[in-house]
Amino acid sequence: MTTSPPDSLTAATCAAGRPSSRLPWPLLTGLALVLLALWLLPLEGVKRSHGLFPLALHTVSEIFAVIVAMLVFAVAWNAYARERAGNILILACAFLGVGLLDFGHALSYQGMPDLVTPASPGKAIDFWLTARLLAALALLTAALRPWTPLRRSESRYRLLAGVLAATGAVFVLQLYWPEVWPLTFVPGQGLTPFKVGTEFGIIAILALAAWRFHRLHRAKAPCDAANLFAACLIGILSELCFTLYTNVHDLFSLVGHLYKIVAYLFIYRAIFVASVREPYRRLEVAIAERQAAENRVEYLAYHDALTGLPNRMLLQDRLEQAMVWAGRSGTKLALLFLDLDNFKAINDSLGHAASDDLLKTLAANLKASLRNTDTISRQSGDEFVMVLSGLDNREDCTPLLAQIMEGIQAPIHLGDTEIALSASIGIALYPDDGQTFDALLQKAETAMYTAKEAGRNAYRFFDESMSTEAVANLALRNGLRRALEQKQFVLHYQPQIDLASGAVIGVEALIRWQHPDLGLLAPGRFIAVAEDSGLIVPMGEWVIEEACRQGARWRRAGLPPLVVAVNLSAIQFRRGNVEQTVMRALEASGLPPEWLELELTESILLQGTDSVFAIVRELKRHGVKFSIDDFGTGYSSLSYLKRFAVDKLKIDQSFVRDLAPDSDDAAIIRAIVQMAHSLGLRTIAEGVETEDTLELLRHFGCDEAQGYHFARPMPAEAINAYLAKNHPPLAMSA
Numbered sequence: 058m059t060t061s062p063p064d065s066l067t068a069a070t071c072a073a074g075r076p077s078s079r080l081p082w083p084l085l086t087g088l089a090l091v092l093l094a095l096w097l098l099p100l101e102g103v104k105r106s107h108g109l110f111p112l113a114l115h116t117v118s119e120i121f122a123v124i125v126a127m128l129v130f131a132v133a134w135n136a137y138a139r140e141r142a143g144n145i146l147i148l149a150c151a152f153l154g155v156g157l158l159d160f161g162h163a164l165s166y167q168g169m170p171d172l173v174t175p176a177s178p179g180k181a182i183d184f185w186l187t188a189r190l191l192a193a194l195a196l197l198t199a200a201l202r203p204w205t206p207l208r209r210s211e212s213r214y215r216l217l218a219g220v221l222a223a224t225g226a227v228f229v230l231q232l233y234w235p236e237v238w239p240l241t242f243v244p245g246q247g248l249t250p251f252k253v254g255t256e257f258g259i260i261a262i263l264a265l266a267a268w269r270f271h272r273l274h275r276a277k278a279p280c281d282a283a284n285l286f287a288a289c290l291i292g293i294l295s296e297l298c299f300t301l302y303t304n305v306h307d308l309f310s311l312v313g314h315l316y317k318i319v320a321y322l323f324i325y326r327a328i329f330v331a332s333v334r335e336p337y338r339r340l341e342v343a344i345a346e347r348q349a350a351e352n353r354v355e356y357l358a359y360h361d362a363l364t365g366l367p368n369r370m371l372l373q374d375r376l377e378q379a380m381v382w383a384g385r386s387g388t389k390l391a392l393l394f395l396d397l398d399n400f401k402a403i404n405d406s407l408g409h410a411a412s413d414d415l416l417k418t419l420a421a422n423l424k425a426s427l428r429n430t431d432t433i434s435r436q437s438g439d440e441f442v443m444v445l446s447g448l449d450n451r452e453d454c455t456p457l458l459a460q461i462m463e464g465i466q467a468p469i470h471l472g473d474t475e476i477a478l479s480a481s482i483g484i485a486l487y488p489d490d491g492q493t494f495d496a497l498l499q500k501a502e503t504a505m506y507t508a509k510e511a512g513r514n515a516y517r518f519f520d521e522s523m524s525t526e527a528v529a530n531l532a533l534r535n536g537l538r539r540a541l542e543q544k545q546f547v548l549h550y551q552p553q554i555d556l557a558s559g560a561v562i563g564v565e566a567l568i569r570w571q572h573p574d575l576g577l578l579a580p581g582r583f584i585a586v587a588e589d590s591g592l593i594v595p596m597g598e599w600v601i602e603e604a605c606r607q608g609a610r611w612r613r614a615g616l617p618p619l620v621v622a623v624n625l626s627a628i629q630f631r632r633g634n635v636e637q638t639v640m641r642a643l644e645a646s647g648l649p650p651e652w653l654e655l656e657l658t659e660s661i662l663l664q665g666t667d668s669v670f671a672i673v674r675e676l677k678r679h680g681v682k683f684s685i686d687d688f689g690t691g692y693s694s695l696s697y698l699k700r701f702a703v704d705k706l707k708i709d710q711s712f713v714r715d716l717a718p719d720s721d722d723a724a725i726i727r728a729i730v731q732m733a734h735s736l737g738l739r740t741i742a743e744g745v746e747t748e749d750t751l752e753l754l755r756h757f758g759c760d761e762a763q764g765y766h767f768a769r770p771m772p773a774e775a776i777n778a779y780l781a782k783n784h785p786p787l788a789m790s791a
Contacts, residue, residue: 080274080283085290088316092294095308096301110311112168118314119163125321126156133328137213142204142280145328150216151195152324154224158188161228167305173232178242178305180231186241186255187227189296193262196289196324200269204280247303256300263289263296284327291320347735353728361435362712362721363413364420372434372442373494379432379446380487389448393461394483394501395423397439398513403476409715411471418469419478426464427457437711442498451486451518458482458516481508482516490519533583534590536572541595545571548603549770552779553622553741553763556755561780563620563654565763566604567770568596588628597629598638605646605653607773612648616780622654624686627661636672639681650680656707658686673701684741688729698736706733708759710744716753723753730758 133149162184163169169176207213230237241252267289273282298313359371367375376392383390397403397419404412416439423441424433432444445457461482469476483504491497504519511517540546550564570578587593601623608621629635643650655676661669673683684705685698698706708729712722726742733740742754745764754762768779 081287109308110306122318123156123159126152129325129328143207144199146213148199150220154220155188155192157224158184182241183238189259193259197262197266200266253300256296260293260296263292281327281330284323288320288323350728350731364435367434375432376444376494390487391445391454392485392497392501393443394505395441395480398479400439422464426460479514481513485519533586537592551770552768565622593626593628594632602642605642605648609646609648620654624656654682656684656686705739708742713742713744716750727757
């Protein structure tokens with residue numbers, strides 16, 4: 058048995074969307090045996106009686122058949138969707154014609170009032186044969202045609218008009234020029250050879266359609282081939298009855314009409330499943346898939362994707378709860394910052410996949426070495442942070458630290474390779490060394506670097522003698538003040554690429570410090586100090602103003618429109634006048650608001666104040682775009698996406714740089730893209746460095762990308778040359 062649809066029949070294009078039900082063999086066999094028994098029954102007088110199928114019963118049966126045929130049309134026509142197979146509409150429109158012809162047949166039956174011309178068996182048979190032929194041809198067409206959508210939406214109206222025109226022509230010819238119809242019935246003799254031959258021709262058409270539907274059913278085609286197959290076979294039994302009757306009121310005429318109604322009901326069932334039931338089922342499956350994606354992203358917002366450990370956000374939450382408990386109980390807690398020794402060399406020798414397995418095993422060992430009341434978190438790379446609670450004094454940490462060091466040094470086997478690890482650990486105590494998460498983390502990290510300088514594979518508690526770094530930060534802070542006064546900052550720009558067209562559609566503005574002694578400094582060297590000192594506010598205002606000026610210069614120079622993306626910090630929202638700064642920069646530069654994009658950091662979202670939302674709403678009202686930076690690394694609540702009404706999610710480079718088809722990073726990116734698209738948002742991936750990564754992002758449906766694979770951040774004057782070299786004007790769009 059084949060397992061895939063034949064020809065061009067696929068799950069994406071078939072109407073029903075799932076394999077059809079079982080073939081109703083017991084019913085089909087029973088109907089066939091009934092007909093065979095009636096044919097062999099030696100009671101000709103009973104079978105040929107003129108009273109078995111009176112006019113009233115015939116009229117009722119035909120009205121019921123007409124109603125079913127009209128329901129077939131009404132359900133399929135009103136449930137029409139462009140993406141569904143056109144075969145359903147072919148059947149629907151054809152059965153509208155069949156219903157009209159059956160109505161003409163009922164009105165032309167012997168004993169009915171005149172319909173233009175007197176009612177007669179021949180007149181009724183002519184309507185009958187055309188209805189049966191139209192139904193059989195429609196079933197054959199639906200069986201043989203690839204189950205693909207109609208090419209154009211107006212095609213269904215043309216199909217309907219064609220069926221109505223053909224049906225109208227039959228009525229006109231029969232009612233006004235009946236002599237053009239071949240003789241089908243002779244009173245006293247019965248059916249003519251033409252009538253019987255036509256019935257057998259219809260039987261042959263139905264048999265071919267039944268064979269095709271049976272093949273589709275065996276191929277597990279995701280359409281309701283079973284019900285359509287049954288309709289064809291029952292239609293054949295009905296037609297056989299109409300080759301056997303000698304008068305229009307005998308037993309075979311009655312059974313034939315009943316079989317016809319049953320065949321219609323199977324067709325209605327197939328149409329209903331394809332047009333109504335299955336779309337709802339597919340919708341339910343899509344409402345479920347979206348919920349699963351949102352749940353996955355929600356989970357990843359609080360957990361490390363590689364190890365499953367709490368991430369920074371969840372760690373901070375648990376630390377704050379532990380500090381509250383410590384304050385009430387009069388105890389202490391310790392924050393441990395752990396960094397593996399020489400992990401880069403291990404990573405380079407083993408490769409990323411093996412290193413990931415190593416980190417997962419280490420995470421399990423570390424978790425096993427802690428108490429149930431303690432928390433371990435992976436921050437990034439080979440850095441782990443732990444919270445030890447319920448301590449009476451500093452010495453209580455010693456046995457726990459011994460267990461942790463033992464867990465780190467336990468040999469880890471990767472295949473045939475045994476890896477021995479060591480780590481440097483820094484410890485800060487609450488409330489002695491700090492009373493906030495950031496303060497404790499900073500001091501624990503300082504102590505960790507002291508442990509590394511002491512020879513590694515050791516731990517150190519923080520003390521004030523380690524504050525020499527604070528002196529260096531003070532010098533950096535004073536240098537930042539001079540840099541603002543002496544205009545030592547410059548902006549570099551990294552191109553952002555539309556993955557569908559390959560065009561440069563924007564640039565991200567990245568600040569650099571042209572230090573008089575240290576040279577060009579990346580933001581990682583000074584942004585933290587700038588935020589801590591509050592200098593980030595005037596620095597951020599300068600970045601917005603300069604980015605807008607440069608964007609306007611490019612427009613005046615005739616370059617294609619480029620969206621300029623600028624990062625905003627949480628401190629700018631708390632201390633600065635962001636709305637006025639942005640609007641003033643746009644007005645002074647002449648840059649249209651829609652060509653400025655502000656990247657919001659996670660900490661801005663976490664503030665969640667009404668004033669922050671008001672600023673975002675007002676700037677969006679003017680046309681400024683917004684994106685969420687570093688999405689996926691610790692976002693607290695998906696509800697903020699809707700409330701902030703952002704335009705784009707920026708996938709953090711930590712998920713992109715080591716992207717592989719079967720990695721957790723791939724699952725994260727796929728979930729983020731799916732969720733973003735379901736919310737009407739675009740996605741951009743940063744840190745794209747290889748063609749393989751780029752192809753995977755395209756496969757996942759990511760919209761935009763930036764990274765060294767395309768270009769490094771460059772001065773403004775280099776953008777012109779980059780565009781001219783890599784993206785000629787004809788290849789770019791706004």
